[in-house]
Every structure is written in C-alpha cells, then in structure tokens.
Amino acid sequence: MKLLVIEDDEKISGYLAKGFSENGECVDTVSNGNDGFVMALEGDYDLLIVDVMLPGRDGLSIIEELRACGVATPVIILSAKRSVEDRVRGLQTGSDDYLTKPFSFAELQARAQALLRRASHSADAGLMSELWFKDLCLDPQRKSVTRGGQRITLQPREFRLLEYFLRNPGRVLSKTLILEHVWDYSFDPQTNVVDVLVCRLRSKVDKDFPDKLIHTLRGVGYVLQAD
Structure with a gap:
C-alpha cells in the first residue's frame, strides 16, 4: 500500500509515517496544501490522509479539486474539528472517512484497511463487468465477444487488445502503449506486430459489419470510435 499524508504537524506526520512504515507500507509526507494537491494529483497512491487546516491550500479544497479532476483515490480526513457540521462538510467534499484528533493509530489503520478493501472490491467488480461500445460487447468473466448478437471468436492476444480498446474508447492508442499493455513488456516500436494484431482483430470485429x-x-x- 502506498499512502500520502498531507499534514503540517510534523509530530503527527512523523508518527503516521513511522506507524505505517513499520507495517510494511510506503508513506510519503508533505506539509503544504499546494504541494500536497500536486502530489495527490500526479502520484499513484492507494490512500490519502489529509488534514483540514493546511498552509497554502486547505484540505477540503484539495479533496474537492481532486474529485473534480476525476481522482478517485480513497481519502481519510484527519482533523481537530469535531462538530457534526464539520464532519458532514468533510464527507460532502468527497472524502471517504473522517477521524478527529486526538486519534488512535490502531483505529486509523483499521479504517484505512477497510477503505482499501472496499476500493479493491469495487475495482474487481468493475473489471469483471461487461464492456459495450455500440453493438460490440466483451464479457471479461466469460471471455466472450459478440457484435450485433453474433459470437466472435478471438485468440487470447486479440481478446486483450479488444479489451484495451473497450476500456479506452475514443482514446488514441499508440503502438508503444499497445505493446506494453498487450505483451506486458516493450518490443522495438518499429516492429509490425501491432499492425498485424490490429489487422487480425479488425478482420473479425469490423469485416462483416457496415459500421467500422x-x-x-x-x-x-x-482508436476505437464510431464512423
């Protein structure tokens, strides 16, 4: 688990870093709200722990802006503000939990683990749900593909490529991205294996249908898009 702690109290941030690190977690700490927002936006974190009162930018505005940018990383607010109104406002900004100071590290750790389990289950469910684009349907769980109700048989790598397209509709995928995703490591970008694979997939998905x-x-x- 990789965490980001945005907290201007060095004693608290050090305490959290020590506690989570002793449990084998990777922890980054930052004491400024502006820097914290940038790190949360650009970093690959599993959980954010955010204080409300911060220099530069307050914690609630950080969370609101992250959610507006589409960042869904679970957030626990850590705050000295204890009123019901403060807790409600904190949750309404898009945070997932609210813990008041002083707090028990054991409780914070338990809440963090609960949030991560919930996020993991949601992600797994999303990964296994059917993917649709127009009349094209891919079922990751049954490993099946249909278009217009007609069954399409794909080889494993063709299936992975189509799933990648369906998870990124309208997004232009470069050869390098496809190589790294479908083959799990980098080939020479000049190779024509991507062209060959796309050609094979297109012949099965588009050939017998008027809409490419x-x-x-x-x-x-x-790119996967309608004509």
Whole structure:
C-alpha cells in the first residue's frame, strides 16, 4: 500500500509515517496544501490522509479539486474539528472517512484497511463487468465477444487488445502503449506486430459489419470510435 499524508504537524506526520512504515507500507509526507494537491494529483497512491487546516491550500479544497479532476483515490480526513457540521462538510467534499484528533493509530489503520478493501472490491467488480461500445460487447468473466448478437471468436492476444480498446474508447492508442499493455513488456516500436494484431482483430470485429469501429490514425496509432 502506498499512502500520502498531507499534514503540517510534523509530530503527527512523523508518527503516521513511522506507524505505517513499520507495517510494511510506503508513506510519503508533505506539509503544504499546494504541494500536497500536486502530489495527490500526479502520484499513484492507494490512500490519502489529509488534514483540514493546511498552509497554502486547505484540505477540503484539495479533496474537492481532486474529485473534480476525476481522482478517485480513497481519502481519510484527519482533523481537530469535531462538530457534526464539520464532519458532514468533510464527507460532502468527497472524502471517504473522517477521524478527529486526538486519534488512535490502531483505529486509523483499521479504517484505512477497510477503505482499501472496499476500493479493491469495487475495482474487481468493475473489471469483471461487461464492456459495450455500440453493438460490440466483451464479457471479461466469460471471455466472450459478440457484435450485433453474433459470437466472435478471438485468440487470447486479440481478446486483450479488444479489451484495451473497450476500456479506452475514443482514446488514441499508440503502438508503444499497445505493446506494453498487450505483451506486458516493450518490443522495438518499429516492429509490425501491432499492425498485424490490429489487422487480425479488425478482420473479425469490423469485416462483416457496415459500421467500422477500429480506425487507424497514420503515424499516431489506433482508436476505437464510431464512423
């Protein structure tokens, strides 16, 4: 688990870093709200622990802006403000939990673990749900693909590529991105394995249908979009 603690009290942030690190977690700490927002936005964190009163930018505005930017990382607010109104406002900004100071580290750790379990279950459910684009449907759980109700048989790598397209509709995918995602490591970007795989997939997904879904943007990559 990788955490970011945004807390201007060095004693508290040091206490949290020590406690989580002793449990094998990776912890970053930052004491300024502006820097904390940038790190939370750009970093790959599993959990954010955010104080409300911070220099530069307060914790609630950090959370609101992160949610507006589409960042769904679970957030626990850590605050000395104890009133019901403060807790309600904190949760309404988009935080997932609210813990008042002084606090028990054991309780904070238990709440963090509960949030991560919930996030993990939601992610797993999302990964296993059907993916649709127009009349094209891919079922990750059954490993099946249909278009217009017709069954399409794909090889494993073709299936992975189509799933990648369906999870990124309208996004241009470069050869490098496809190589790294479908093969799990980097080939020479000049190789034509991507072109060959896309051609094979297109022949199965688009050939017998009037509306073409997989398009080539020469010199850029490939995109799943309607004509």
